[in-house]
Amino acid sequence: MESRDASTLSDRHVTAADIARLAGVTRAAVSNWRRRHDDFPSPAGGTSSSPLFSLEKVRAWLESQNKGTEESAEVRLWHTLRGDYSTHMLRGLADVADHLWRGERGGLGDTAVGLVDALAEESSPGALTRALTTRFLNAGERSGTASGSTARLVRALASLTRPDARSVFDPACGTGSLLFSVGAPGARRTGQDTDPDAVRLVRARSVLELGTEADVRVGDALRADRWPGHRAELVVCDPPAATTDWGREELLMDPRWELALPPKAEGELAWLQHAYAHTAPGGQTAVVLSTSCAYRRTGRRIRADLVRRGLLTDVFALPAGLAAAHSQPVHLWLLRRPLDEGDTARTVRMWDLSGADPDGGWELPAEPDAEVALIDLLDDDVDLTPARHAAPDPGEVPAAFASTRGELVALAAELVKALPELAAGAPGAGFAAQVKVAELADAGLVDLDGELPRSASGQVDTDFLNGFLASAANTRRSTSASGTFRTDARAARIPKLEVAEQRRYGAAFRAVTDFERRARELSALASQAAELAREGLTSGVLRPEGTEDSGGE
Structure with missing residues (x-):
């Protein structure tokens, strides 16, 4: 295996964050070096916003500038794994954990095995897997892997959920950090994840870190x-990024929809009901959701039924910086499955912790910001946003308005950057040769069983496929003479392009989708800013610029 280690040495790439850890400085210092030193190594890959650098060249530059520090064994192991596993770091972590648990080295090279054994002997196998998993989550290297809850979010849920649960279930457990951190010590822990490497990692980590093997299974939980x-006494879920392709058409009659069949746009509420379906009587369901899930019109029916049946007990508005996939605030909904018909909630407690320090403790105040009767929630909107129901402290409105306005300005700037720059082209240029999606499906290149078609081979890019399915031409083909729209993917046509060109289009379509998501977030934040502005102006704690302060005379 040494030949493999030697051959990959010159190919290993590191991020700016890795360079900062390597040199013992901040990322800002690395950015300054890049600007001020013409001889700083140029990017060897990655993107303009997330460049990758040659580890060999970076080390040489640090040494020449006397900026280098001695690498720890853990850092050397991390860079060795990066070289051996490239974009499949989760597989590398699973191989490390399996080696420590079962003695199976998998794809580990001799150098990696030596470092793993030395570090495990120096501390413990469990401490090593925990440290590597934390580094993995902080590095944001999850391309093509299961989602992973951030350390901040894990700490929040560990503090806000019931600590005495003797059984815990996580249907989207990722690397297992959330599953391991909640419930009682010694609780039975079960879970599921789509990524086999994530499942291997969780099983091994549970033995090495907890002393007992968690029962985790591979598969798409929905x-x-x-x-x-x-069923478990505590079900926790930090769902994958929201998507309309969650399997609705395949699950129309599924018994898990105790409240209602989730609309296509409400994949988050599908995860909520899936988690609740696995909650034991008297048990608690804790699901992390986007803030817009609290008020979107498409989810109103399910929210109303949730409230009407007395299943929802608490809604927490959590600060920005907890989610893995974005920088926006999130909500935590707590549900409780009643023991009988009389054992239901009569009110919903609303906790606005959006201003809390994401790195601080999670000690709750003695009272919630509001305790709302069910009947007061069952209006036309069934808006479960805590801030809407909490009576604002007039003295806090100016700071809240300034903070919200700042977030709005930042998000608006992100929105502009999110919209991809697209070059001008000629109508239909390069699209003369087209193919029916039905032909691709018959050839086994495309899978049409889900809500949205998916590539079943390396010859078709999924984002390219679905982007062109939404074209005006295909939309017209799917609209009847009466004006009724009905998706007919088999009849749709897409251009015949090389895979590399497909991927370029797919990346553009993904960027447009991300732009739409950010635009929706901007709209929600704008409404919050407007509400604060009106509250401040009418209560007197805010005044227009240039208005003289009368001082109450």
């Missing part, structure tokens, strides 16, 4: 629930 009939 489309292929591997735990039918299973």
Whole structure:
């Protein structure tokens, strides 16, 4: 295996964050070096916003500038894994954990095995897997892997959920950090994830870090629930990024929809009901959701039923910086499955912790910001946003308005950057040769079983495919003479392009989708800013610029 280690040495790439850790400085210092030193190594890959540098060249430059520090064994192991596994770091972590647990080295090279053994002997196998997993999550290297909850979010849920649960279930457990951190010590821990490497890692980590093997299974939790009939006292879920392709058409009659069949746009509420379906009587469900899930019109029916049945007990507005996939605030909804018909909630407690320090403790105040009667929530909107129900302290409105306005300005700037720059082209240029999606499906290149078509081979890019399915031409083909729209993917046509060109279009379509998501977030934040502005102006704690302060005379 040494030949593999030697051959990959010159190919290993590091991020700016890695360079900062390597040199013992901040990322800002690395950015300054890049600007001030013409001889700083040029990027060897990555993107303009997230460049990658040659580790060999970076080390040589640090040494020439007397800026280098001695690498720790853990850092050397990390860079060795990066070289051996490149974009498949989760597989590398799973191989490390399996080696420490079962003695199986998998794809580990001799150098990596030596470092792993030395570090495990120096501390412990469990401490090593925990440290590597934390580094993985902080590095943001999750391309093509399961989602992972941030350390901040894990700490929040560990503090805000019931600590005495003797059984815990996480249907989207990722690297297992959330599953391991909640419930009682010694609780039975079960879970599911789509990524086999994530499942391997969680199983090994549970033995090495907790002393008992968690029962975690591979599969898409919504489309292929591997735990039918299973219930736990505490179910926690930090769902994957929201998507309309969550399997609705395949699951129309699924018994998990106790409240209602989730609309196509409400994948988050599908995860909420899936988690609740696995909650034991008297048990608690804790699900992390986007802030817009509290007020979107498409989810109103499910929210109303949730409130009407007395299943929702608490809604927490959490600060920005907790989510793995974005920098926006999130909500935590707590549900409780009643023991009988009389054991239901009569009110919903609203906690506005959006101003809390994400790195601080999570000690709750003695009272919630509001305790709202169910009937008061069942209006036309069924808006479950805590800030809407908490009576604002007039003295806090100016600071809240300034903070919200700042977030709005920052998000507006992000929105402009999110819209991709697209070059001018000629109508239909390069699209003369087209193929029916039906032909691709018949050839086994495309899978049409889900809500949205998916590539079933390396010859078709999924984002390219779905981007062109939404074209005006295909939309017209799917609209009847009466004006009724009905998706007919098989009849749709897409251009015949090389895979590399497909991927370029796919990246552009993904950017447009991200732009739409950010635009929706901007709209929600704008409404919040407007509400604060009106509250401040009418209460007197805010006044227009240039207005003289009368001092109350």
